[in-house]
Amino acid sequence: MxxxxxxxxxxxxxxxxxxxxxxxxxxxxxxxxxxxxxxxxxxxxxxxxxxxxxxxxxxxxxxxxxxxxxxxxxxxxxxxxxxxxxxxxxxxxxxxxxxxxxxxxxxxxxxxxxxAPHHQTILEGLTMLNNSELKSRGEADEKLEKFINNWGTRQFLLKNLYWKEKGKLALRMNLEVLKEKINEIGxxxxxxxxxxxxxxxxxxxxxxxxxxxxxxxxxxxxxxxxxxxxxxxxxxxxxxxxxxxxxxxxxxxxx
CATH class of the missing domain: 3.40.50.1820 (Alpha/Beta hydrolase fold, catalytic domain)
Known part of the structure; x- marks a missing residue:
């Protein structure tokens, strides 16, 4: 590794x-x-x-x-x-x-x-982003705000966004595995x-x-x-x- x-x-x-x-x-x-x-x-x-x-x-x-x-x-x-x-x-x-x-x-x-697991809302928000066709960081922030009202937390999470290809944003983390192993985190x-x-x-x-x-x-x-x-x-x-x-x-x- x-x-x-x-x-x-x-x-x-x-x-x-x-x-x-x-x-x-x-x-x-x-x-x-x-x-x-x-x-x-x-x-x-x-x-x-x-x-x-x-x-x-x-x-x-x-x-x-x-x-x-x-x-x-x-x-x-x-x-x-x-x-x-x-x-x-x-x-x-x-x-x-x-x-x-x-x-x-x-x-x-x-x-x-x-x-105990306590990141459920954040993970829901990130899953929604992961399944969205995102064209800009502003759009991602707007969508994430429906799940997370704290601006600082959203900015921290949105650092994971990168341009996967021209005009398409994606998240750097392995979200599916992190959701599956959420009990390990604690x-x-x-x-x-x-x-x-x-x-x-x-x-x-x-x-x-x-x-x-x-x-x-x-x-x-x-x-x-x-x-x-x-x-x-x-x-x-x-x-x-x-x-x-x-x-x-x-x-x-x-x-």
Missing amino acids: ELYANVIGEGKPFLILHGFLGMGDNWKTLGTKFSENGYQVHLIDQRNHGRSPHTAEFSYELLSQDVKEYCEKNQLKNIVLLGHSMGGKTAMKVACDYPELIDKLIIADIAPKYY SALTSEEKYTGETLFINGGNSNYIQKEDQPLLKEHFPSSKLETIDGVGHWLHAEKPKEFYQLVVDFIEK
Whole structure:
């Protein structure tokens, strides 16, 4: 499995894993900023997302293997690994499966617990787009608005549009497989899975993905972890307050 990645800068390898229905490009602004600090930033598209291969199989075990193979192919060692949401679940799995790969681990707004499927409306909207003859991004936005009223969420999803051929837009993600494997997206780490290296969890003060009662679970799986909160932001904490997010990450990886 050869993952697609946009690589920015030179220095210590710093891999970033996007969330469900996203792609590495979602992190371009922050990735560029990290690269200016002496990091070689790898903005990875996970399988069935963006420009990476589409396959019928999809699980965190495979996503974790994909990252390991990517590191081997590119001879990356002692990496900084940051994952948001689904990408955070992948990053946790990589850390538990291949701890020798990682120097510092950062998990943005997700816990190692089970999450019930909660993207149904978004998936309905994207399915409608997938079955439409789209001539422009504006038309796609208009159609998607019937399902998703939040402008920011729509813009995030519409980043997946590309010109498949002249005058015809399509989505980059493997929507059918992602819909079929929706239960996989929320799966938890098993009780035996642990990573003892330095770990930073960052959550959004207005997000409900990491609850107060989840804190013992974070420590159980990641005994050397700490949790920081960015007030006044939701699940897309890195996009809502990029400066605060950037500072927390840099302070953690450079201390």
